[in-house]
Amino acid sequence: AKREKVGIIGSGLIGRSWSMLFAAADYDVCLYDIDEKQLSGAVQDIQKQLALLDKQGLLRGQLSADQQFKNISTTSDLSQCVENADYIQECVPERIELKTAVYSRIDPIIKDTCILASSASALLPSKLAANIQHKNRFIVVHPTNPPFYAPLVELVPSPWADSDIVPTTKSIMEKIRQVPVILKKEIDGFVLNRIQYAIFKESWRLIKDGVISVEGLDKVMSAGLGRRYAFMGPIETAYLNADGMYSYAERYAEMIQGIMATFREPDQFGGETLDQIQAEMEQLVPMDTLQERRKWRDRRLAALAQLQKKL
Template sequence: MKIAVIGAGLIGQAWALVFARAGCEVRLWDGDAAALARSRVLVGELAAELAGSGLVRNAGELVARVATCARLEDALGGVDYVQENLPEVLALKREIFARMDAIAPAAAVLASSTSSIPASAFTEELAGRARCLVAHPVNPPYLIPVVEVCGAPWTGSDTIDRCQALMLAIGQKPVHVRKELEGFILNRLQGALLREAFRLVEQGYVDADGLDTTVRDGLGLRWSFIGPFETIDLNAPGGLADYCGRYGGLYQSIAKEQTSTEPWSPELVARLHAERRALLPAEALGERRTWRDRRLMALALHKQAAGKETT
């Protein structure tokens, strides 16, 4: 299968790895020639990291499947699927989708990695709008497989089906977001948890490290292999309905305190930032990100070995 990856930043490089790892022929394009040249080197470095962790067998073969294209026409010619990764700017999305719709083969699916802009906002005027949708990855997608697939009201059902089938074929985990909404699913769940986390710190119940410990060594351990619905299904003798009967009142009472929509205050942000910098100096952020990615690689290997299908 021939894939065009449009935009050679971090997400574009990551998508190139995902598709190449699955044996696809990948064409990578960016309007910035210097960024495009750098991307080739960075894809090679990432492939070497994956090979060193045992997640791919041959980094050289993977990189050989990724070609960089100086012209958009060369990247899009004859492709089956397009993954766009330009910055989160509506005008840029509209412009690039208009160009892609005019150039790409009529049968090619056109997908955006946007994490916040609905497909309807940048595809409505396109002749080929039925083949356009959002395929939002979790960063980095070569280690975290969930992809949120969300069409506009006019996206064809066959487009959704083809995108989901491709994601499954390349080892990702597509989730069909059935109606457009801001932030899709993952960021809305993350946002709800963050809002309560900020509130608990602001009101003096816990500090930043204690909050992170609660998630990292509590909720996160279960959530790394089962989701919240399966969690409560397993946490009561009679399953989910039994759990809701036992604890529904508690959560309803808690929810009455979780109604604030105020922005995070600058003072609270500064306080949490200071707590994080006391735990991890700014100069160590890069090293810690590398550590995080290596732990994700180890977790991915563990899940492969366990053969556990996650939701």
């Protein structure tokens, strides 16, 4: 059978990851960027990253790193990237005017059956797709960084999406071994960031109110909640902590609602609390060691992905 073509628009951090994920599943990937230097940098980086994944035993699919690399071609011509593509993943910066300008240019060229996906982190599909002819083919496919180690993708279809868009996108994501979740309607922040910011909001409060240090707060996550959340969510956690949801509600609803009633409106993200948090963080991770610390984080993410693969 003819290999399906995927057009990737934008060769930054996210465009590179998508290219590798599709190449691993043997798609014919065509990567485009407006900036030729970015594009050639991306090619070198992808080759390096594939070699690293190979070394870590985390390469996806059956193909060698070299074969995967050969599945990716680049172009400095946007039409060439998208024409005859079955799936397009747009990865340009998170600015509505940039993204919509790209869509207007490709709108007359793309196949009527193609799926037009955006990597947008926060922009809503109803805004992004409002003025394009192919609004019925549009969906936000929001990856989690770094996609090879955190496979979640949030699928948020445009309100005008054809009925095949969600199931087809879901099966494509499964084919490249990402983990898709479907949002039944759009909402600011989608789901991952809403939950992330709910945690951030309460963390901020607890530090501001002098309940706990930054170091302590981070341990609550890394040594506590995060341990469970690496393989199950808050709902299953509750379900297992009692004998199902009814028993959980019977035992804990009153206590939980009492605590929830003490939550307050978000605090100003600034001022003295910001100074305090920055100062405490600098004690833990000095600013001139950020690069080292990022490498430490990435090694742990890789180790966790290796462990998950074995489970």
